[in-house]
Amino acid sequence: MKNSLRPLVKPSIDQYIFEKMVCFRAGGKIIEVDDENELVTSLLKKMNGKNTVEDLVSKVLAENSSTSQEEIFNVLNDMDEIKLIEDANITYQETLTEYDAVRWSRNINFFGAFCKINDNKYDYQKRLQETKVTLLGLGGLGTHIIYDLVALGVKDIVAVDFDKVELSNLNRQILYSESDIGKNKVVAAKERIEQFYKEHKVRFIEKKISSTEDVKELIRDRDIVICVADKPTMFIQKWLNEACVQENVPYIHGGIDVQRAIFCTVIPGVTGCTECWTKTVQDNDDFTYKLIEKDLSTDFSSLTPAPAIVTFVSVLAGNMLTDFLKLRTGIATPISLGKLIEIPFDTMQPNMAEEWEKHEDCPLCSAK
Template identity: 30%
Template sequence: MKYKRPIIKKTQPVYRITPSTFRIGAQLGTTAEFTDRRGEMWNLIQNLDGRDVDEVVASVRTRFPWLSRDDILDGLRMLDKYGFLDDAASESAVPSRYLPNVRYFSGFPGTSTAEATKMQDKLLSSKILILGLGGGGVNVATLLAGVGVGNLTILDSDVVEESNLGRQLLYREMDIGKAKAEVAASRLRELNSLTKITSIVARIDSSQDVLEYISDNDVVICALDEPPFMAQRRVNKAIVDEHVPCVFGANQLTHGRVFTVVPGETGCFDCLNLYYSRNDPKFVNQFRGFQQSNYQPETVAYVPTMWIITAVMADEAVRLITDYIKPKTLGLQYEIVYPDYTSFAHKAWPRYDDCPTCGKGNYDEWPIFQEYPGYL
């Protein structure tokens, strides 16, 4: 038995349905119902109060002497298979503000409180770089500071404007005209003094600019929106060169889209360009037409929906660091449809050996890369 002092997880209620049936759990998809006419399993569960396994076995056999030690251990293994068991010896030592995180992580089958505590410890020692502090980046920063990321580096070149205040909720009217990075850093420190905040006022005009700040980070968040698509390519080139995972997010009118690139594991952003070039005969012409239109998009950002997409981005970063559950957006575009509160995943794109960024290809061989403006 892997638990020395087995208990039912504190997040899982145990309750009678009838004199011969009971349930553990109250959430759809994680609740199990047991038929227990003689009360053997119910008695076993009542004995899971923090005592060690031998004491539990002895107590249950006092009431039901026909049960062998193996019978009782089989009952414990069944409860563990359902994901209901924890160990009373695994008291969490993390700061109390993070205990709800630990309880959430431990709510997944097969994850004990001790394992969940180690996940939170990974967050506390993690380093994340956030590029862009507009409606996406500033809200992701708030969420990551709240969840307990140990070190946050935040970068933006802009100042706070009145038009930002409806969706970038760290900023106040008194902050208009001040550097976003400096204001956000001050507010984040007030939010969580345990998170080290480093602010950088700088522009990203090339992948080399990103490389200046990316080293020693565990994850990058790309919340840049200008220039469209080129900003993502620059960040992509830098994370591939430094082998650092990146979560990308973008708002698209009434939709949001998130995808994650893990260098060496998933296709990169330029692999996505190759994927569309190979599979959509209209792609290059459409992209060329969009670029030649010189369209300057108006800001479209409704703050409740911004929190939806930024919550996904922040959680993907946490998943990458803790592995409490597999990230949803690895090498695929996850689309959120705001009006319907629905979502769907686009087909995953592969990692191409002839990609000029993460493989051995040549940029000149692909027409799509000639359509991007500026320097990579």
């Protein structure tokens, strides 16, 4: 550990000092440390963000002659290993504006919980802020997702929809109000997002997607696509997948299927795509493959709108965005990479419904 660091217990961690014992509480875990010679206690009392490692060593040695420099370094390294401390030298100024550092301070300390002492927690926020997202659909899921994306600090968003706000949307489409009924969703959503964050850089595009080319135009050079558009039912998935694989843009796709929520994440060239899944089904499961073919030749547009309940919509939106967050920051592994995750309404426990690899005969992936 470098002498110039200024170790400080992270703001996300509670510390308790007892006689000859120290205890930390981090993320629901209790860490008990025997402190017979009170070395840890002595260190903790001096870790105020001002003392450097060098200062700490000399001050602790002056107070406690039974210890050694090596022992002090071991304690500091152990504390870093279990992610208890951060470096007070690392400040927001080189990474973020003061406004951003305050508005997103809770995010930043959340990211800090995943950091070791040499990591910069502000970089994670910056990475989010610089992510270029295309969001397809501003219905139930889309209104939750765009609000959460802006709340996370994502600035560069292209948001696409073609519908108008209807009274029956207001059970779950949280951006809209009674006074928006009859307005285009992109117009109403823009007004609402402007109230929430006046510096937003969301481009709202009114467009009905009707081909792979349409999707390509909206996603080219973006970092990631989140698709929660549900019309036309079967084709949107096909166009989304074709466009994203051909343009090499990862996507997260999700929807509500009455009593289950489903979502998956595809990274072209890394995970299988949904054509790979179709090929895998064709190899192994005749009946399901027949159903897929039937779906693709059926016009679902005249069916009554699918049921949807807001609590379930927000759970799915939260799950999809948690995977988005993991993917963009690298703080943890997304649960839906190359998998279809299903959340049944009765348990609310995400579980894996399908998993598939890249298929050698996939017309999209094998050409790459």
